[in-house]
Amino acid sequence: VEPSSTTRALYATLSQLEVSPAVSDPLPVKVRHNLRHPLTSFIGREREINAVKHLLDSARLLTLSGAGGSGKTRLALQVAFDVLNNYTDGVWWVDLAPIAQASLVTPTVATALGIHLIAGRTLIETLIDALQSRRLLLILDNCEHLIAECASLAHELLAVCPQLTIIATSREALGLQGERVWRVPPLRLATSIDLND
Numbered sequence: 001v002e003p004s005s006t007t008r009a010l011y012a013t014l015s016q017l018e019v020s021p022a023v024s025d026p027l028p029v030k031v032r033h034n035l036r037h038p039l040t041s042f043i044g045r046e047r048e049i050n051a052v053k054h055l056l057d058s059a060r061l062l063t064l065s066g067a068g069g070s071g072k073t074r075l076a077l078q079v080a081f082d083v084l085n086n087y088t089d090g091v092w093w094v095d096l097a098p099i100a101q102a103s104l105v106t107p108t109v110a111t112a113l114g115i116h117l118i119a120g121r122t123l124i125e126t127l128i129d130a131l132q133s134r135r136l137l138l139i140l141d142n143c144e145h146l147i148a149e150c151a152s153l154a155h156e157l158l159a160v161c162p163q164l165t166i167i168a169t170s171r172e173a174l175g176l177q178g179e180r181v182w183r184v185p186p187l188r189l190a191t192s193i194d195l196n197d
Helices: 005-016 046-056 072-082 102-113 123-131 144-160
Strands: 061-065 091-095 136-141 164-170 180-183
Touching (some): 072 164
Parallel strands (some): 091 136
């Protein structure tokens, strides 16, 4: 079939256009974390930061426990930024505070990691497949209302992902074998105030 006159006219127009060589996009930067940047600076907890970083050298599951408002989340976030270069596949933050149902823990973790369900596999199998050979730090923040599910997920992942490290923040420990628990001390108040400042 011969092309129509409209098609021939369009071809003639397009062939006369100058096409500049495509500028290649720079290689995409590998995203290595999803940490939120705090709006305030972190002052006065160097001893605590160093203690937690030291524990990470020998623990694959570290739980920062303490009363509500003791600064567990903020401490974990600061440590995460400090150790980012120790994990070739990054540091990934999962906020569990808004989660009410235990069944949503694993999907929330998968979403934070950018992992999607593979047909014919369960979500936990998909997570294991994705994390098994990766060296990364996973932070499970605010576990206290989902202790059993967080403990179960941490146990399953750590058992088969040898380069995975998990920090959990919770008012209570997850209760797993090999877990190191570090009690976050309450924030100290200044003992004196200089009214001239």
